Amino acid sequence: MSNETHIPMRPVWDQPDTSRIPFKVYTDEQTHQKELEKLFYQNHWCYVGLEAEIPEHGDFKRTVIGERSVIMVRGADGEINVVENVCAHRGMRFCRKKHGNAKEFVCPYHQWNYDLKGNLQGVPFRRGVKQDGQVKGGMPKDFKPADHGLTQLRVAQRGGVVFATFDQEAESFEDFVGPEMLHYFDRMFNGRKLKLLGYNKQRIPGNWKLMMENIKDPYHPGLLHTWFVTFGLWRADNRSELKMDKHHRHAAMISTRGEGGKNAQTTGVSSFKEEMKLHDPRFLDVEVEPWWNGPTAVMMTLFPSVILQQQVNSVSTRHIQPNGHDSFDFVWTHFGYEDDTEEMTERRLRQANLFGPAGFVSADDGEVIEFSQEGFEQKPFHRSLAELGGREIGDTDHMVSETLIRGMYEYWRKQMED
C-alpha cells in the first residue's frame, strides 16, 4: 500500500482484522454522516449530563447528541426528560440559553409552546381570526396538537448520570453498557449524590474517534505525558488491566499505582528527570478513597459519546460533541460527591490542573489529535498501525497493547459496513 497514492472514495481496510486503520475513516465527510446516523442516532445511548446539573423542577441544560441539539429538563413531576431543540412548526432551534429554568418551552418565531415533556400545548391562531362575522384562516380542522410535539427521547438514569437515545427500539441502557463495564460505572456512581464543580470546554480540530482512541491507548501516557512520568504518577510497574464489553465497543483501562522504590522500572526516556520535585506537592496530594476498592485510575470509554474519568481524586465526565469529520467539542464536567469534605473538594479542584485544555497532562492529548488529523488529511490513501500486543482482540493484564483500539474498530466495521 505504501506506493499507492490513489485516494479511495471510501475507507479501504487492507487486512481482515483491524490492526491497520485507513486514514479515510477520519477524513471522509460521508463516513462521518453515516457514523452520526448509525452510532449516535440509532442503537446507542448517548451521554447528556448529570442529574446534579438540573436539581430543581423546571431546570434545564442544553447539550447535544452527535450533532443534534437537545434539552435535558426536569419536569414539573421531577422526572428528567430529553427533547430535541427543533420546533415542530418551522424547525427552529428555539432554545438559546445554555441552562436555565422554564415552566414551558416557547418557540419565539410563532409562539408554539410545549410542556416540559415536549408535548405541544397550543398554537396561536389555531382557530383563525373572526372578521365580519366570519372565521378566517387558522389551522385545518384535522390538526392534532398531539401529533406535533418536540421529538422526545428515551431517557436512562443511573447513579446520577443521564443518557438518552433517539432510538425507540434500542436495547436497555444496562444491556447497552454490559455487565463488565457496568461494574466500573457503578463503582464511580454508587448512588451518592453528585456535586457539580463546573466545566472545561475545548474545541479540538480532529476527528472525534481520535479521542475515544486516546482513552483506549495505554501505550502513550508513559511516553507522551512527560509530566506524569516526571512526577511519578505513571510508572511502568503500575498494575493494570484492559477490559471490554462483549461487543468491544466500550472499554476500561484500570491501573493501580506502583509502590516501587527508586530503582523501579520507568520508561527510560524520561529517567533523567527522576530527581524532579514539585515546588508545590499539593498538585499530587492524593487521598485514597474507600470507593476506589484498589485502582487509583479507571478511564472508561462508553462508545460513542463519553469518557468517564477517575484519575486519583479527580473525577469527571468528558463529553464528545462532533462538529464535522475534522472537529469536535470536548466538554469536561467535573464533580465531587455530596459527602466530600471541604478539603476533598479543594483536592479535586487542585488535581483538576492536570486535566482539561490547560492541563499538565491533557493538553498534550488535544495537540497530538490535531496533528494526527493533519497527517490523515494530507495522506488519505494511507493507514495507521495498531499492532501493539498482536493483532487479536481481548482483555489483558498489562498496558503494552492497542487491543482496545482494534476492538473498537472491529465493532465500528460491523456497524458501518452492514
Add this chain to the structure above:
Amino acid sequence: MNMEIYLQLTQFYQEYAANVDAAEWDSWIEMFTEDCTYRIQARENHERNLPMAALSLEGKGMLKDRIYGITETIFHDPYMQNHVVSAPRIKSLTPELIDCEANYAVFRTKNDGIAQVFNVGRYIDRIRNTPDGLKIESRICVFDNDMILNSLIYPI
C-alpha cells in the same frame, strides 16, 4: 484618585502583557506575591459560582511548577502571544491594596499561521502595593470564549 498610582498601575499592566508576550517567565512570576492566586476561568463557571477553572494556581510554588510544565514537559505546538490590555478600572483603593479590572484580548500566532483571536476576557485583580513595588495578590482571568481553541499552554 491619585494620578500617580493610576499611572503606576497602568504601567504595571503593560509590563505584565510585555512579560507574557515575550515569554519572560521569571519576570512573570516575580509580579506576584508569595501567597498569590492565579486562575484562568470560563465566564460560565464564574457567573454560576462554580469553582472549576481551566487553570487554578495558589502560591508562587505552583506558578513555578506551571512554568516548568510549559518549558519542559507539556507537548504542544509552539505559538506566540500578543496581549492587548485595556486601561485599568480601579474599583477600590487603599494605600496597600487596589481592587481593579481590565479587559484583555489575546491573539495567538502559530509558526505557520496568521494571528487568531485566542482568548478574550477580563482580569479581576487584587494588587498589593509593597516596598518592592506593585505585586499581584490575586488575578482571575475570566474569559468569554465558550471553547478554548484546543489547548491553553501559556499564562494569559
